Amino acid sequence: MLLPDNPVVSDVCATAITGCVALSSLRLWQETAKRGIFDQKLNRKLVHISIGLVFMLCWPLFSSGYPGAVLAALIPGVNIIKMLLLGLGILKDEATVKSMSRFGDYRELLKGPLYYAATITFACLIYWRTSPISIAAICNLCAGDGLADIIGRQFGSTKLPYNRNKSLAGSIAMATAGFLASIGYMYYFSTFGYVKESWEMVLGFLIVSCVSALVESLPISTELDDNLTVPVTSILVGNLVF
Numbered sequence: 001m002l003l004p005d006n007p008v009v010s011d012v013c014a015t016a017i018t019g020c021v022a023l024s025s026l027r028l029w030q031e032t033a034k035r036g037i038f039d040q041k042l043n044r045k046l047v048h049i050s051i052g053l054v055f056m057l058c059w060p061l062f063s064s065g066y067p068g069a070v071l072a073a074l075i076p077g078v079n080i081i082k083m084l085l086l087g088l089g090i091l092k093d094e095a096t097v098k099s100m101s102r103f104g105d106y107r108e109l110l111k112g113p114l115y116y117a118a119t120i121t122f123a124c125l126i127y128w129r130t131s132p133i134s135i136a137a138i139c140n141l142c143a144g145d146g147l148a149d150i151i152g153r154q155f156g157s158t159k160l161p162y163n164r165n166k167s168l169a170g171s172i173a174m175a176t177a178g179f180l181a182s183i184g185y186m187y188y189f190s191t192f193g194y195v196k197e198s199w200e201m202v203l204g205f206l207i208v209s210c211v212s213a214l215v216e217s218l219p220i221s222t223e224l225d226d227n228l229t230v231p232v233t234s235i236l237v238g239n240l241v242f
């Protein structure tokens with residue numbers, strides 16, 4: 001918290017700072033997409049991995065009460081509106097569409113990117129920084145699902161027998177990245193007193209990451225969108241183990 005003696009002003013300042021950080025991160029990847037520095041698929045996944053994790057790094061700037069959670073949630077909440085406007089064709093932004101879509105079609109933003117923004121918004125509002133569920137949901141969505149695609153494309157020669165579109169390397173990478181990111185944020189938030197690190201929590205993160213990776217590997221995740229199935233699985237399993 002920036003100004004302990006004035007939580008309202010502190011939260012307003014935290015919102016402004018976090019919004020600038022999130023926007024700067026997004027602008028960076030829009031610029032790399034525009035210049036063609038990375039392959040479009042890789043660029044999209046770098047956006048996917050970084051935005052949510054960077055946003056979560058800013059949570060300690062906010063107050064502990066519900067007003068802090070609401071103001072923090074406004075930042076990804078604005079992106080829900082933006083994804084709707086772009087996906088419906090009401091707003092035009094080629095750089096955003098190119099950095100977030102698989103094939104450059106603006107209508108794609110009504111699925112994965114919209115689910116992504118909604119997950120982070122609701123994790124903020126409902127669970128906030130004192131719950132390991134919010135950590136697990138965002139880390140498995142961002143780090144886990146993002147690395148699964150990158151590693152799967154590079155080293156995914158061994159396909160899963162029940163889904164030839166998914167690889168063993170990608171699923172292992174997802175479970176590992178989601179788990180390690182969750183552990184990292186557990187220790188990060190514990191330094192501020194939001195959560196208390198424990199082996200029980202570590203085991204819970206391991207279970208959530210493994211089950212999320214399993215669900216992501218199923219054909220239904222391809223049909224529905226893993227930006228929806230992964231966080232829903234993380235939240236449901238998280239409510240059972242934490």
